[in-house]
Amino acid sequence: MKEPLNILVVDDDETDLMLVRHLFAKTTLKVDIVEASDCKDGVEKLKAQSFDCALIDYHLPDAKGLEVIDQLREVDEKEIPLIVLTGMGSETMATEVMKRGAADYVSKNGLNGEVLERSVRNAVQIHQLQRQAKVAESALLEREKQYRTIIETVSDIIIRLDVDKKIEFVNPAIRFLGYEPSEMVGQPIEKFVEKVKGVDYEDDFTSQIATRGVGPMATNNLEVSFLVEKDSALWEQNESVPVLMDAFGLWDAPDEVVFKSGGEKNFLGTLCIARNITEVKAMEQELLSAQARLIGAVEELKELATKDALTGIANRRFFDEYLEKEWKRAQRDQYPFSIVMIDLDFFKAYNDTYGHQQGDTCLKEVASTIDEAMKRPADMAARYGGEEFALILPETSSEGAVSLAERLRKSIYDLNLEHRNSSCEPRVTVSMGVATMKVDKGSDFVNLISKADKALYAAKDSGRNRVSVFAEE
Numbered sequence: 205m206k207e208p209l210n211i212l213v214v215d216d217d218e219t220d221l222m223l224v225r226h227l228f229a230k231t232t233l234k235v236d237i238v239e240a241s242d243c244k245d246g247v248e249k250l251k252a253q254s255f256d257c258a259l260i261d262y263h264l265p266d267a268k269g270l271e272v273i274d275q276l277r278e279v280d281e282k283e284i285p286l287i288v289l290t291g292m293g294s295e296t297m298a299t300e301v302m303k304r305g306a307a308d309y310v311s312k313n314g315l316n317g318e319v320l321e322r323s324v325r326n327a328v329q330i331h332q333l334q335r336q337a338k339v340a341e342s343a344l345l346e347r348e349k350q351y352r353t354i355i356e357t358v359s360d361i362i363i364r365l366d367v368d369k370k371i372e373f374v375n376p377a378i379r380f381l382g383y384e385p386s387e388m389v390g391q392p393i394e395k396f397v398e399k400v401k402g403v404d405y406e407d408d409f410t411s412q413i414a415t416r417g418v419g420p421m422a423t424n425n426l427e428v429s430f431l432v433e434k435d436s437a438l439w440e441q442n443e444s445v446p447v448l449m450d451a452f453g454l455w456d457a458p459d460e461v462v463f464k465s466g467g468e469k470n471f472l473g474t475l476c477i478a479r480n481i482t483e484v485k486a487m488e489q490e491l492l493s494a495q496a497r498l499i500g501a502v503e504e505l506k507e508l509a510t511k512d513a514l515t516g517i518a519n520r521r522f523f524d525e526y527l528e529k530e531w532k533r534a535q536r537d538q539y540p541f542s543i544v545m546i547d548l549d550f551f552k553a554y555n556d557t558y559g560h561q562q563g564d565t566c567l568k569e570v571a572s573t574i575d576e577a578m579k580r581p582a583d584m585a586a587r588y589g590g591e592e593f594a595l596i597l598p599e600t601s602s603e604g605a606v607s608l609a610e611r612l613r614k615s616i617y618d619l620n621l622e623h624r625n626s627s628c629e630p631r632v633t634v635s636m637g638v639a640t641m642k643v644d645k646g647s648d649f650v651n652l653i654s655k656a657d658k659a660l661y662a663a664k665d666s667g668r669n670r671v672s673v674f675a676e677e
Contacts, residue, residue, distance in 0.1 A: 208234035209328060210254065214246035214272065215239070215261040215289070220312065224259065224289075224320070231321035243267035243275055251279050257307075257328050262290035262297070269297075273304045282335075285327035289315075295650050295657075302524055307331070330509050330521070337505040344498040347491065360479035361430070361447070364454075365393060365413075367473055381445060382436025393476070398429040398444040413451035413476055423451040430478065447478035452492070458500060512587040514564055515571035523586035523594060527649055530582065530598045534643035541649075542605035542640040543656040544595035546574065546612075549633045549668040551591035553625045566632060567591065570616055577612045594656075602640035602673060609636045609671045617669070633669035635660060640674075 211228075215221050221239055228235050238255070240246035242265045246258070258276065262269035269288050276286060285307030290297065298309040307327035310319060359380075364373040370392055374385045381396075388396065393413070412423045429444040438445075457469035475492070510522035518526070534541045548554070548570065555563040567587075574585045574593055588594040597605050613634055621632035637660030641652045655674040663672035 206256075208236050209256040209324070210236050210238070211324070212246060212249060212255045212258040213237055213239050213260075214241075214243065214258065214264065216241050216265050217261070220261065220289070223312075223315070227315065227317045227320045230317040233321055233324065235324075241265075243272045246272070247275055247279055250276055254282070255284050257285050257287065257324055257331075259287050259289055259324075262288055262301075269301055269306075270304050273301065273306055277305060283331075285331045287323055287327055295654055299524070299650050302521075326513065326519075329513070333505050333509050337502055337509070340498055340502045340505065344495070344502060347495055347498060350491065360477055363388075363393065363476040363478070365474040365476065367471060369393065369474075372473065380438070381430055382433025382438060396431050398431055413449065413474055423449065425450065428478075450477045450479075451475070452477075458496060512571075515568050515587050517571050517575045517593075518584060518586035520586065520589055523584070523588065523596070526584055526586075527596055530596060531643065531649045534598055535645050535647065538642070538644055539599045540601050540640055541643045541652065542595075542597040542600040542602065542638060543649075543652050544597065544605055544609050545588070545637040545653075545656040545660040546593040546595070547635050547660055547664070548591040549628050549635055549664075550623070550626045553627075554623050554632070557623075557625045566621055569619060569621065570632070570634070573615050573619060574612060577608065577615065594653075600640070602638065605638045605640055606671060606673055609638050612636075613669070613671055628668040635663040635668045636671040637661070637663055638671060638673045 213221060213224055215224070225237060228237065238249055238253070240249050244266055246260065250258070260269065260272050260276070264272060267275065269290070273286055273288075277283070283305075286305065287308045287310060288301045288306050289310055289312055291312045301309050307330070308323045310323050358375070359377055361377045361380075362373075362375040363371055363378075366372045370390055371388045374383075374388050376385060378385055378388065383396070412426060426449040427446065428449055429446045431444050432438045432442055452475045454472040454475055455469050456472060461469065510518060512519040531541070548566075551563070551566075554566065558566075571585075571587060571593065574595070578585050578595070582598045583600075584596045586594050586596070595605075595608075597608070600608075613636055616632065616634050617629075619632065622630065623632045624630055626633065637656045637658065639652055639655035639659055641647060641655075659672045659674035662674075663670050666672060
């Protein structure tokens with residue numbers, strides 16, 4: 205991340221402006237601050253110069269937070285991250301500003317340098333990763349366009365086989381042999397290859413070009429003959445045409461890790477190139493390799509944008525996106541839906557006792573234990589903020605959620621991480637709040653989060669290191 209960061213602060217309260225300047229001075233960030241007193245002033249400054257991030261007060265003399273976001277976005281071509289500051293926050297307000305495109309939502313109450321630095325640093329880094337992903341995707345589209353042009357115009361015959369060794373795609377060059385590409389799709393490739401006496405085509409020829417046992421290069425310069433279509437003009441001259449064939453195994457993993465143990469990788473099929481010249485081989489190989497690298501880079505950048513930088517589990521942004529998606533599915537099917545809120549007990553005292561570096565190590569161990577507890581594909585764990593985590597449990601009853609939460613509480617307790625200044629236990633413990641709702645079309649997940657949060661506070665008030673279930677008063 206480049207520094208210094210050019211930051212726009214839009215706030216009409218001089219006391220709050222002084223606080224922001226003071227807190228930035230205490231962080232490790234190097235920043236240049238430009239101030240604006242209202243929304244109109246902020247828009248004009250954004251037009252006049254480039255910023256890396258903007259902090260905006262939710263209540264301004266001429267606009268409220270959602271209006272400010274919309275007005276800034278109208279003139280902001282780079283779509284810089286916007287962080288909303290408010291003195292009177294709520295879960296509903298936070299959800300609205302995040303949906304409108306804000307990068308983060310921070311309360312002024314108890315605002316400190318650590319929270320401010322983390323919010324700005326995360327917002328700027330995610331924004332930079334997203335811009336890099338767009339550049340990579342643009343380059344990938346251009347590569348694919350070039351690749352398609354070559355495939356459609358090259359004189360070599362290019363065939364893709366699926367995992368069942370049947371033709372999935374063939375380029376127009378096959379018309380030289382009298383076939384239409386659409387006629388060959390779904391057919392086994394050996395149907396179009398001349399049989400040679402003494403060769404078992406299922407065991408020998410087909411296995412040489414389409415087997416899971418090979419890596420990216422299955423076969424090189426395999427001499428075979430393609431049959432000519434009997435109704436074509438070429439049939440009168442030749443019943444078959446000899447070619448040299450290259451075959452490449454296609455995997456959903458980079459070439460260099462196909463044979464390495466560990467890691468998930470799946471065989472996708474085979475790419476066959478039948479050619480009369482050798483120069484085309486090098487060009488095709490370079491394009492396929494570049495495509496694989498670009499796809500890998502884009503996927504890696506997208507993954508980084510959804511994960512918490514410290515713990516490696518889902519971040520708050522992805523939590524909100526995933527919850528909204530799963531909630532819509534639950535509204536359609538109308539099944540029970542559970543949320544579990546998790547908070548490390550007396551974590552401030554832990555940091556004060558052992559230092560922030562050890563505190564980060566503790567968060568990582570707890571996050572790993574939480575993530576391992578997610579057994580079903582639809583269940584998801586995320587870092588909700590600071591020392592707080594949250595679980596999304598679709599199609600889960602209250603009994604099921606409580607059972608999982610209790611097992612998880614015990615697993616964290618059994619980590620036996622020393623916490624000598626805890627008022628609860630001489631080890632790291634967690635308090636949990638569970639809330640469940642039978643989802644219907646009119647229900648709101650914000651209400652469910654609020655209930656889980658209330659249950660969490662009930663667990664804390666009851667002595668901590670326990671699971672509490674929300675109960676209507």
